[in-house]
Amino acid sequence: xxxxxxxxxxxxxxxxxxxxxxxxxxxxxxxxxxxxxxxxxxxxxxxxxxxxxxxxxxxxxxxxxxxxxxxxxxxxxxxxxxxxxxxxxxxxxxxxxxxxxxxxxxxxxxxxxxxxxxxxxxxxxxxxxxxxxxxxxxxxxxxxxxxxxxxxxxxxxxxxxxxxxxxxxxxxxxxxxxxx
Amino acid sequence: xxxxxxxxxxxxxxxxxxxxxxxxxxxxxxxxxxxxxxxxxxxxxxxxxxxxxxxxxxxxxxxxxxxxxxxxxxxxxxxxxxxxxxxxxxxxxxxxxxxxxxxxxxxxxxxxxxxxxxxxxxxxxxxxxxxxxxxxxxxxxxxxxxxxxxxxxxxxxxxxxxxxxxxxxxx
Numbered sequence: 001x002x003x004x005x006x007x008x009x010x011x012x013x014x015x016x017x018x019x020x021x022x023x024x025x026x027x028x029x030x031x032x033x034x035x036x037x038x039x040x041x042x043x044x045x046x047x048x049x050x051x052x053x054x055x056x057x058x059x060x061x062x063x064x065x066x067x068x069x070x071x072x073x074x075x076x077x078x079x080x081x082x083x084x085x086x087x088x089x090x091x092x093x094x095x096x097x098x099x100x101x102x103x104x105x106x107x108x109x110x111x112x113x114x115x116x117x118x119x120x121x122x123x124x125x126x127x128x129x130x131x132x133x134x135x136x137x138x139x140x141x142x143x144x145x146x147x148x149x150x151x152x153x154x155x156x157x158x159x160x161x162x163x164x165x166x167x168x169x170x171x172x173x174x175x176x177x178x179x180x
Numbered sequence: 181x182x183x184x185x186x187x188x189x190x191x192x193x194x195x196x197x198x199x200x201x202x203x204x205x206x207x208x209x210x211x212x213x214x215x216x217x218x219x220x221x222x223x224x225x226x227x228x229x230x231x232x233x234x235x236x237x238x239x240x241x242x243x244x245x246x247x248x249x250x251x252x253x254x255x256x257x258x259x260x261x262x263x264x265x266x267x268x269x270x271x272x273x274x275x276x277x278x279x280x281x282x283x284x285x286x287x288x289x290x291x292x293x294x295x296x297x298x299x300x301x302x303x304x305x306x307x308x309x310x311x312x313x314x315x316x317x318x319x320x321x322x323x324x325x326x327x328x329x330x331x332x333x334x335x336x337x338x339x340x341x342x343x344x345x346x347x348x349x350x351x
Contacts, residue, residue, distance in 0.1 A: 065351045124334050127333055129335070
C-alpha cells in the first residue's frame with residue numbers, strides 16, 4: 001500500500017537534490033585593469049566587485065578580455081576562459097559544503113604562468129593578480145553565481161544552507177579564538 | 181442517718197473510719213469488686229485532675245509559652261545553620277569541575293581536529309596551493325589575503341611576475 005507513496009517521495013527528493021545541485025554557475029573572467037582618462041563602464045559581472053577591485057588595485061577601468069560562465073551540475077566539470085594570448089583553465093574536482101574544489105591554470109599561449117588549487121566558496125569571489133600587461137594588470141576573477149532559475153530564486157542565500165554546519169563552524173571559530 | 185450513696189462516696193474518698201468503716205464494708209455484697217471500683221475511681225480522678233490542670237493556662241501564660249517555644253525553635257535553627265548539609269560538598273565540587281574541564285578539553289580537541297590549522301573559514305575561498313613558473317619568474321612572490329569590505333573577496337596577490345607587452349591585453 002505504502003510502496004507507491006514511498007517511491008513518489010524518493011523521486012521528489014531525487015529531483016530536489018538534482019535541482020539544488022544545478023543551481024550554481026561559476027563565472028570566470030580574464031580582466032585587464034588599467035587607468036584611462038575616460039574609463040568605460042564596468043562589465044555587469046563585475047558590478048558587485050567594482051569598488052573592491054578599485055580599492056585593491058587602484059585602476060579605474062576593468063575590461064573583460066575573456067570569460068566563461070559554466071553551470072556546475074556534478075561539480076567535476078572543466079572549462080576554459082580564453083583571450084587572444086591568455087587562457088584560464090578551470091578543472092572542478094568536486095563540490096563540498098563550502099563550495100567547489102578547483103584547479104586553476106593560467107596559460108600565456110602554451111606556457112603555464114600560474115597554477116593554484118582553491119576551494120572556491122559560494123559566497124566569496126576569488127581574485128588573482130596576474131602579470132603586468134603594458135600599463136595595465138591582468139586579473140583573474142572567479143565568482144560562484146546562483147543560476148537565474150525560478151526555483152533558485154527561492155533559495156538564494158549567501159551562506160551555506162546547512163544551519164547545523166554553520167552553527168558548528170561558529171562554535172569552531174569561537175574555540176579557535178580561545179586556542180589560537 | 182446517712183444513705184448508702186453518701187457512705188459509698190465517703191468510702192471512696194477515704195473518709196470512713198472505725199466502726200462505721202467496718203459496718204459499711206461488711207454491708208457490701210462483694211468487697212473485692214468494690215475495692216476495684218474504688219481504685220478505678222481514684223485513677224479517673226487523678227487523670228481528670230491532671231488533664232484539667234494542663235489546660236488551665238491563663239492568657240499571659242499561654243503567650244509566654246508560645247514566645248519561649250518560638251525562641252527555642254529559632255535558636256535551634258541558628259545553631260544548626262552552620263552545619264546544614266548540602267549536595268555540593270567540596271569533593272563533589274572538585275570532581276564536577278574536573279569533569280566539566282575534561283569535557284571541554286575533549287570537545288575543543290574534537291572541534292579543532294575537524295579543520296587543519298592553516299585553513300580558513302568555509303565562508304571564504306581557500307587557496308590550498310599555488311605555484312608560479314620559477315624559470316620565467318624567479319623573483320615571484322605570492323601572498324593571500326581577504327578584502328576588508330562586505331564582498332569577502334579572497335585575493336591571491338602575486339608580485340614579480342614577468343611584465344608582458346600591451347599586445348597581450350587583446351581579446
